[in-house]
Amino acid sequence: MIEIRKQNQAFGLGSYTELQSSNPAVIAFLREAPSTEGKEDDLVLCVHNFSRFAQPTELDLRAFNGRHPVELIGGVRFPAIGELPYLLTLAGHGFYWFRLRRAVTPGTARRS
DSSP states (O other), X not given: OHHHHHHOHHHHHOEEEEEOBSSTTEEEEEEEXXXXXXXXXXXXXXXXXXXXXXXXXXXXXXXXXXXEEEETTTOOBOOOOOSSOEEEEEOTTOEEEEEEEOOOOTTOOOOO
16 A cells, blocks of 8 residues: 555645535545646545444545546456436445546557
8 A cells, every 4th residue: 555655646746625415424536646747647536444343425526527446456447427426335344545647548558
């Protein structure tokens, strides 16, 4: 986890924006690094479950419509964000850290 934090400027220098969660046991927030050339996707969504039991939550992520959450630890790409609330289920005391990637369109290169 420490290495993941070191690799992502959003955790150290980034802004913090709390998001409304439909479940009081789950906290969600965004960390965004200051604008740096070539780092357009330096936007990290953090979702943490403070219950010892598995918990579902819905997040209003419409502002990020079309982006794909990519889990930072395993690199798993989750379904694209749309107009509907984004549903996640977290294990007891579980968490997700996602980079919100822009959709890749034909003719554009994906940046790491």
